[in-house]
Amino acid sequence: MNRFYKKLLWPILAFLLFQPTLIQAEGNPSKTSSVEEVGIYRLFETQITNSKKYGNPFTEVTLEVQFQAPSGRLIEFWGFFDGDGQGGAEGNIWKIRFLPEETGTWTYVYRWSDGSEGGKGTFECTPENAGKGILQPYNQNPHWLAYNGTDPVWLKSYYETGHGSLGQDFDWIKENVYQPLIDHGYNHLQVNWLLSLCCFKQYYLDGPEPETLDLALYKEGKPFSTMNMEVWHRMEQHLGWLNTQDVGVHMFLGVDGSQNEGPAWEKLTPEQKDQFVKYMVARLAPFANLAGWNFVWEVPGDRESHELGFARLVQKYDVFDHLRTYEDEFPRENEYQRNEYSFAAVENHQIAAPDKDQERHLWRSAWTHHMACLLGYEGKPVFMSEGNALWRRFWHERVGADQDDLRRGAWACATAGASFTWNGHAKEYELYAGGPSGLPFNDQNPFQTSEKYIQILAKVMQDKVDFYQMKPHDELLAHHQVLRVYALAQPGQQYVVFAPGGESFSLQLEKGAYSKITWIDSKSGEEITGSQVQAGENPVNFQAPNQETDWVLVVKK
Known part of the structure; x- marks a missing residue:
């Protein structure tokens, strides 16, 4: 049958198979079962078998799937080969995954590209056990992120660095790493194990x-002849459980292992890149908590053969439209205006000088973090992925940063209208969950102090103001040291000013009475109520309660 008639037949077949009275089976068409219920924004999954023998099932056949939403909308997707379905490479199991975003009855039909017998199925999407949805730019103020673009969320993000923790017992990781983070309000993690390509000796030594430790997804240049199915299952066990907890996961190391002595993306042919992204999307995109496709750290952003081409392929295949980015070390000149990227991931380098050695002493400074976030904004959310003052793990010992720098760097990002991640672990190859160098939630760890600083910041952003209505407004400030005091505001309604060392400043308020004036000690969380302010033509002068700490001013009508 020629290509024209195949194209003509497929919509007719889909129409017939989608009639409700004809749909009786889910998965294998020879098997009948009750209709499965899936919460909206949760993962739907079913598996089917194909007994036909293939030389390479990854490349010789495609499992094509068409979903029909309760509204009648049709969505083209595909399934993936999964070996024996339990992490073994040998088998005849294929899986279909999907992320439903409408409640009601969903139907699907599938077919094989080689003409093998297809089938159909159905599932019910319910409001019970609902997920939060996919992180997107907030459609009313794209400085910030929101579930499905409509429900704003302030990211409390931690950089969890256990590359090799995939090889450890998952229940232990869940109990000793993920659950403490969740218990302390973290709703987002930057991780190194998704996708898994390197650095596997970095696991929790107290676990x-x-x-x-055989955790590389594939050997260099051979993704479909050396695919490690067990690693996919281990990754999905972590991602899937975090999905049930609505914890977003950003892949920091991405797909180019060459940055860390792993398999190089450039060793793949254009056809292999296309096939790998399609396979990757089929497996991972139906997880709502996938909170950022990323090529790898510190790349220029404009290379078709690398990060730009990768983002383009993801944009092509990810029908759920998860966030896409590249990590820019030098955001002074970035590529985030491109539609292939839907948010910015930045570092605070090349802010003061074109040469790294000339400005290295400034990498601990709050103002380089603040400026990097401002410069990275191209009408899309900015995420400080590698702020040098925010990483105890790698950067503190290299730039001489301390916990005061970490706190100030965090406020510098927030007042720039940006999200950020931070890390209180000690070193790369001395990874612990507990003790003085582990997670910052115990009295042995000195960075428990920083965790309390982040709690104070989170409380201000989540409880004291409507952060999602605010934007950076440093131009409203005067009579202070340049690049030291920062303002976030919804002019005429609410203002947040960070004043390190209790520095005095003036703030241009829109005319009117402001009855809620609060000074907050960014170290202790102590709050002091100020007097009502009547704003007129001139800026209002503010003086912090003292100069012994870093103060945050909240002004509201």
């Missing part, structure tokens, strides 16, 4: 011995 169980790894069950395996």
Whole structure:
């Protein structure tokens, strides 16, 4: 049958198969079962078998799937080969995954590109057990992120660095790493294990011995002849559980392992890149908590053969439209205006000088973090992915940063209208969950102090103001040291000013009475109520309660 008639037949077949009275089976068409219920924005999954023998099932056949939403909308997607379905490479199991975003009855039909017998199925999407949805730019103020673009969320993000923790017992990781973070209000993690390509000796030394350290997804240049199915299952176990907890996951190391002595993206042919992204999307995109496709750290952003081409492929295949980015070390000149990227991931380099050595002493400074966030904004949310003052793990010992720098760097990002991640672990190859160098939630760890600083910041942003209505407004400030005091505001309604060292400043308020004036100690969380302010033509002068700490001023009508 020629291509024209195949194209003509497929919509007719889909129409017939989608009639409700004909749909009786889910998965394998020879098997009948009750209709599965899936919460909206949760993962739907079913598996089917194909007994036909293929030389390479990854490349010789495609499992094509068409979903029909309760509204009648049709969505083209595909399934993926999964070996024996349990992490083994040998088998005849294929899986279909999907992320439903409408309640009601969903139907789907599938077919094989080689003409093998297809089938159909149905599931019910319910409001019970609902997920929060996909992080997108907030459609009313794209400085910030929101579930599905409509429900704003302030990211409380931690950089969890256990590359090799995939090889350890998952229940231990869940209990000793993920659950403490969730218990302390973290709703977002930057991780190194998604996708898994390198650095597998970085596992939790106070945890169980790894069950395996063979954790590379594939060997360089051979993704479909050396695919490690067990690693996919281990990754999905972590991602899936975090999805049930509505914790977003941003892949920091991405797909180019060459940055860390792993498989190089450039060793793949254009066809392999296309096939790999399609396979990756089929497996991972139906997880709502996938909170950022990223090529790798510190790349220029404009290379078709690397990060730009990767983002283009993801944009092509990810029908759920998860966030896409590249991590820019030098955001002074970035590529985030491109529609391939839907948010910015930045670092605070090349802010003061074109040469890194000339400005290295400034990488601990709050103002380089603030400016990097401002410069990275191209009408899309900015995420400080690698702020040098915010990483104890790698940067503190290299730039001489301390916990005061960390706190100031965090406020510098927030008042620039940006999200950020931070890290209180000690070193790369001395990774612990507990103790003085582990997660910052115990009295042995000195960075428990920083965790309390982040709690204070989170409380201000989540409880004291409507952050999602605010934007950076440093131009409203006067009579202070340049690049030291920062303002976030919804002019005429609410203002947040960060004043390190209790520095005095003037703030241009829109005319009117402001009855809620609060000074907050960014170290202790102590709050002091100020007197009502009547604003007129001239800026209003403010003086912090003292100069012994870093103060935050909240002004509201």
